[in-house]
Amino acid sequence: MATIxxxxxxxxxxxxxxxxxxNDNGYVGADTRKRVMETIKHLNYSPNEVARSLYKRESRLIGLLLPDITNPFFPQLARGVEDEVNRSGFRLLLGNSDEDATKELDYIQTFVQNQVVGIISATNNTDSDNYKELDLPVVFLDRTPKNYPSVFADGRDGGRIAAKALVERGATKITLIKGPAHVQPAQDRFQGALSELSQAAVDFSxxxxxxxxxxxxKKWAEExxxxxxDTDGVISSNDIVAIAILHEALRLGRNIPEDVQIIGFDDIPQSSLSYPSLSTIRQPAYEMGQEAAKLLIRMIKxxxxxxxxxxxxxxxxxxxxTRKVDEK
Known part of the structure; x- marks a missing residue:
């Protein structure tokens, strides 16, 4: 790798x-500047962003912290963030906390040590002192904290839409999957679906x-x-769980969607590739990432x-x- x-x-x-x-700092003759730029291109030299930030005392780095990079929903968020960050002349540092508070703190400290000018966080520790002590802007993504700017999808409405869709399509014994209690979007989805089912003439668990x-x-699906x-309709907490339920239903000999209808949540790429393909509530993940990046950059500026x-x-x-709306 070429050096300076x-x-x-x-x-x-x-x-x-x-x-x-x-760094576009100080006088350099036009011919010399041209020669240096041609050499940089010829050697495929990539300057160290941290070193440049320290030299100019102006960082162009933004930190992005995700809870679980193996969940296909979060790479979609990350791509939206990255594309918008790059368009604005910034670069991205990525951390994966695995929903571990110690690991999350380690990444935050790493971001600070690398002179980031802002952080986008999609983790669940929205009330953590880790963020209160930071002297830089923070935007939460897919999370709804009380004291920070945030970008999120309307989970409650998503839950209502899913419940209404199953009722309209003839499901009468519905199982509502309640997602992890510590994940606020999961509770929003649950509460939205619960409010709709409570007013419908159906049995639900x-x-x-x-x-x-x-x-x-797989464990949730078997349970x-x-x-x-006797479940004939499932409102899942996300697409991963929904696809596991789909597989388990087929293993048990249930016909989809004649015997059991299933609605997921997120619309990850795999949902269209499952067989049968999964009906789901789409969160605009890429757009959410874009909006979070735009919001943070406005704060930085x-x-x-x-x-x-x-x-x-x-x-x-x-x-x-799911069945067509007029099928019973």
């Missing part, structure tokens, strides 16, 4: 001259779960059909009248795990 000294040597200039070109992890999803074997909350709408994506 390699660039200086091949271009026939000093390291200081290369640094002035990179609640199955509480404690995680969204792949390794636990559902063991406890509620100290713009006036910055929104404290940005809520994006959700929509029902009808595929093949």
């Amino acid at each position: 000294r390699d660039v200086a040597k091949e271009a026939g200039v000093s390291v200081a001259t290369v640094s002035r070109v990179l 609640v199955l509480s779960t404690t995680s969204y992890a792949f390794e636990d999803a 559902l059909f063991a406890k509620y074997p 100290k713009e006036q009248e910055i929104e404290q909350t940005i809520q994006l709408p959700v929509t029902l994506v009808e595929r093949n795990t």
Whole structure:
């Protein structure tokens, strides 16, 4: 990998001259600047962003903290953040906390040590002192803290839409999956669906779960059909759990959607690839990431009248795990 000294040597200039070109700081003749830039391109030299930040005393780094990078929903968020950050001339540092408070703190400290100018966090510790002590802007993504700007989807409406869709499609014995208690979006979805089902002429049961992890999803699916074997409709806490329930229903010989209808939540890429393809509530993950990045950058630039909350709408994506609305 080429260094700044390699660039200086091949271009026939000093390291200081290369640094002035990179940082657009100080006078460099037009011919010399052109020669240095051509050498940088020829050697495929990539300056160290942290070093440049320290030199200029102006960082272009933003930290993004996710709770579980193995959940396909979060890479979609991250891509939206990254694309918007790059468009604005910033760069992204990524951390994966695994919902571990100690690991989360370690990443926050790493971000600070690397001179980030702001943090976007999608973790669940929204009230943690880790954030209160930071002297830089923070935006929460897919989370709804009381004291920080945030970008999130309308989970309550998503829950209502899912419940209404199953009722309209003839489900009469519905199981509502309650997501992890420590994840606020999961509780919003649950409360939305609960309010709709409570007013409908259907029987429904609640199955509480404690995680969204792949390794636990199969367990929730098996528990559902063991406890509620007559279930003919499922409102899942997310798409991962919904796909596990779909597989378990098929293993038990249930026809989808004739015997059991299933609605997920998120619309991860895998939901359209399952068989049958999964009906779900779509969260605009990529757009959420974009909006969080835009909001943080406005805060970094100290713009006036910055929104404290940005809520994006959700929509029902009808595929093949639900019947058409006029079918019974």
